[in-house]
Amino acid sequence: MSDAVHYLDHAATTPVVDAAVEAITAELTRGGNPSSLHASGRRARRVVEESRETIAQALDCRPGEVVFTSGGTEADNLALKGGYWARRRADDRRRRVLVSAVEHHAVLDAVHWLADHEGAEVELIGVDQHGVLDLELLSASIERSPETVALVSTMWANNEVGSVQPVGGVVAAAAPHRIPVHTDAVQAVGALPVGFAASGVDALTVSAHKLGGPVGVGALVVRRDLELTAIAHGGGQERDVRSGTLDVAAIAGFAVAVELAVKQQAEHAQRMRELRDDLVRRVLDCVEDAHLHGPSLDSPDRLPGIAHLGFAGCEGDSLLMLLDARGIECSTGAACSAGVAQPSHVLLAMGCSEEQARHSLRFSLGHTSTADDVDAVVAAIGPVVERARAARRA
Structure with a gap:
């Protein structure tokens, strides 16, 4: 054998791709908390912000729309829980959360938690025999009472069978009612053309270790005008929606990997x-x-x-x-x-x-x-x- x-x-x-390993290794030999004001802190902050700009350019978004997280699971939870809480606080009627039936458990478990603990009404939208979201079912669910929908979430592409979802159609169904749309694009970035601005979605999840970066870092790309309630509290980093000391080395490797994956x-x-x-x-x-x-x-x-x-x-x-x-x-x-x-x-x-x-x-x-x-x-x-x-x- x-x-x-x-x-x-x-x-x-x-x-992990070689270029990301080099970027990570270089940063691991340096010190500095990117929230500190001394020279080492400012140097670390510069690496973080340059990485944010690199990722933004690769994903067709603004640097200020990139919120660093520990990976896809945290980004999905921030989008769904943070989005649900913010929308419901503005209007208590908004309790319905619409997601495709084939989502990753980072999405499904998050919305079921909201149903069990926060009064959310979760609707799983069906798919066809190929695993592709049924847009007619989604549209019918929205139109039934659009004022009660807090948000919609559908993955860009399925992690099991590989079916690419009609994200544009989802946005078209939700946009007339100003319903935010989140997409988990963890499997799509680097495999398909993915552009945040062009897609019309309000929030997008990406994870480094799916495209040649390190485990333990990712991002939620989210429009600046979309209100999110923080799910972790502390130092107020990342627009005050994701507190915690940033992992400079991981972020540097993440940026290199995203840039390379999109380029190739x-x-x-x-x-x-x-x-x-x-x-x-x-x-x-x-x-x-x-x-x-x-x-x-x-x-x-x-x-x-x-x-x-x-x-x-x-x-x-x-x-x-x-x-x-x-x-x-x-x-x-x-x-x-x-x-x-x-x-x-x-x-x-x-x-x-x-x-x-x-x-x-x-x-x-x-x-x-x-x-x-x-x-x-x-x-x-x-x-x-x-x-x-x-x-x-x-």
Whole structure:
């Protein structure tokens, strides 16, 4: 058995790019709190603000609209909880929160918390069989009583099946009623063209470790005139909506990674599509009853680097461990709680049965992926599926 590791879980986290490592390492050797007024503090502040400008340019927004956070989860929570509290304080009728049924748990768990503790009325908007938000359902929900909607949230692209969401249509439905729209663009930045100003959204989440930056830093890009209530209090950093000492080294690496990912996006996406298509077609050819989830390979509504495949008669976690033993690292794409695999809420929302929602694997490609990784999957998947099916029949 080869000792080589074939990493195909870039949607979970992708290796830090060399340029970001250099930026992080350089800052780790220097001191200074960016909130301090002495020379070291001013130098650190300069790094933070230059990084903010770099990120703003890459994401088509103003520097003052970039609020640094510890990552995507915090940014989603700030947008949803902070936005809900601010809107409801202005008008107590605004209790409805509309989100797509296939959101990441950073969004779903945040809005369900609001329902349990803050009186929010959460509506999960359905998707089609490919995992794409149903705009007619969203529009109907808004039009039923627009004055009661606090905010709308839909991801830019799904982290499990790779379906790209109609963000422009969501904005068009919400804008006439001045309803704020948040989008979790964690999977989209660097994979698709993403522009904050052009999109028309009011808040956008981005995370460094999904695009070649370090874990533990991200941002909520948010319009200056959108009121947010802080969810953490302290020194008043980041427009007084996200207190806490800023991690200068991480922010420097984040900025480098974002700039590079956006600059290389078109070339990267094309290479990912070619690898993904090769992987999907060869796996479907060699494994009976294997099938693709999400939009078709030639659809513009699919992320270039995600292949979500179902294998009838198997358990996804069994496939995962069998592949891992062969040096192939991927994901089931399903939530896991207390060590017990749960059926994917994304696949359930797409109309799959519980059994169908358990027999899938997500192969996600990134900047280190090669044809050798695809070859390794194709060579292993047939015997692995046969073994998993036999084990289930036993």
